[in-house]
Amino acid sequence: MELLSLSLREFRCFAAAELEFAPTINLIIGKNASGKTSLLEAIFLLGRGRSFRTPHLGALTRTEASGFQLIGKITSQSVPVIIGLARTTGLLEARIGGQRTESLAQLAQTFPVQLIDSQAHQLIRGGPRQRRQFLDWGVFHVEPAFFPIWRRFQRALQQRNALLRTSRPQREVDSWNGELAATGQLLDGLRRNYLANFSATAANWAERALGGLKTSLEYQAGWPVGRDLSEALQESTTRDRKAGLTQVGPHRADMAIKVEGRMAQERVSRGQEKVLAGALLLAQTSIYRMLTGHSCTLLLDDLAAELDVGHLIRFMEMVAETHAQVHITAVEAPIMVAQQAAQVFHVKQDEITAMV
Ligand SMILES: Nc1ncnc2c1ncn2[C@@H]1O[C@H](COP(=O)(O)OP(=O)(O)OP(=O)(O)O)[C@@H](O)[C@H]1O
Numbered sequence: 001m002e003l004l005s006l007s008l009r010e011f012r013c014f015a016a017a018e019l020e021f022a023p024t025i026n027l028i029i030g031k032n033a034s035g036k037t038s039l040l041e042a043i044f045l046l047g048r049g050r051s052f053r054t055p056h057l058g059a060l061t062r063t064e065a066s067g068f069q070l071i072g073k074i075t076s077q078s079v080p081v082i083i084g085l086a087r088t089t090g091l092l093e094a095r096i097g098g099q100r101t102e103s104l105a106q107l108a109q110t111f112p113v114q115l116i117d118s119q120a121h122q123l124i125r126g127g128p129r130q131r132r133q134f135l136d137w138g139v140f141h142v143e144p145a146f147f148p149i150w151r152r153f154q155r156a157l158q159q160r161n162a163l164l165r166t167s168r169p170q171r172e173v174d175s176w177n178g179e180l181a182a183t184g185q186l187l188d189g190l191r192r193n194y195l196a197n198f199s200a201t202a203a204n205w206a207e208r209a210l211g212g213l214k215t216s217l218e219y220q221a222g223w224p225v226g227r228d229l230s231e232a233l234q235e236s237t238t239r240d241r242k243a244g245l246t247q248v249g250p251h252r253a254d255m256a257i258k259v260e261g262r263m264a265q266e267r268v269s270r271g272q273e274k275v276l277a278g279a280l281l282l283a284q285t286s287i288y289r290m291l292t293g294h295s296c297t298l299l300l301d302d303l304a305a306e307l308d309v310g311h312l313i314r315f316m317e318m319v320a321e322t323h324a325q326v327h328i329t330a331v332e333a334p335i336m337v338a339q340q341a342a343q344v345f346h347v348k349q350d351e352i353t354a355m356v
């Protein structure tokens with residue numbers, strides 16, 4: 001799916017703007033505070049229903065305005081589809097093809113977007129949550145069974161956790177173990193299936209991006225190896241009671257990322273972290289395309305800021321191989337990136353000029 005056009009009203013610094021994108025590489029150039037990241041944020045919001053910069057959607061409305069509106073035209077299986085997002089009464093309203101939708105999952109399925117920005121290193125350096133979310137993005141997009149099971153699991157987990165924090169008898173807590181274990185084992189199976197495709201591809205992409213450093217991924221389920229989840233839940237009863245939280249399950253999963261046999265965060269530089277995170281993301285984009293036949297849209301915010309020209313060139317070569325639509329921002333784009341771009345935009349104090 002590609003974003004063909006975007007219309008913004010009262011979004012961040014833009015009062016009104018219209019953009020027509022190339023289906024390949026779009027380069028957005030502008031000085032600091034000109035609105036580059038805001039444009040990527042608008043595209044991300046269209047696909048995810050949330051921002052990557054703030055949980056407060058109110059911050060996205062232009063200062064003098066009372067709400068914002070975004071309208072994007074995408075191609076979904078070669079058919080144009082209009083996606084709209086508006087925040088007027090304090091709530092976010094999403095429309096796909098003119099129909100209201102409450103489901104962010106449907107939005108995400110219609111317009112999959114991936115981002116690499118200044119926080120990308122968190123995938124390597126941050127906590128397990130980032131890596132789980134990253135992994136689950138892939139599983140969600142290639143495995144339709146994932147989302148309904150994930151919802152059932154979350155509901156059971158919330159119920160069990162709520163009971164753990166009361167003085168209700170243990171049997172009431174345990175009454176959720178069956179559903180938790182059944183859905184938890186299914187989620188685990190889907191993640192493992194996905195990783196069977198993903199791990200080797202990801203290691204390859206990462207190795208190339210890091211100029212030959214050997215990379216590997218090791219999945220950790222979230223409960224002791226060799227145990228059934230139902231056994232692990234039983235065994236964790238005392239700890240769970242103490243913490244008021246369920247301590248074992250797929251919500252505690254992680255994916256250890258190793259470089260040359262060591263944990264990546266102990267082995268690579270900050271620039272390499274960004275390249276490594278980017279490579280894992282490109283691997284996901286390429287697996288997504290391989291398994292679904294569709295491509296997702298990549299948002300690359302200020303990639304040149306932390307990468308030297310050599311790393312940037314190598315990375316952009318890999319980006320081109322994914323055949324994904326790309327929106328890349330830069331204060332000043334290196335010539336090589338500029339040459340690759342099919343469409344260049346200059347952003348200047350809320351005005352966007354498309355260079356032909
Ligand atoms: N709700 C808002 N209303 C008006 N202006 C806003 C709002 N939110 C942010 N801005 C302003 O929008 C401008 C663009 O911000 P943005 O982060 O998109 O810039 P940028 O081009 O990515 O800059 P940099 O190169 O420094 O990352 C900034 O001047 C910022 O202060």
Ligand SMILES: [Mg+2]
Binds near residue numbers: 036037038301
């Ligand atoms: Mg920015």
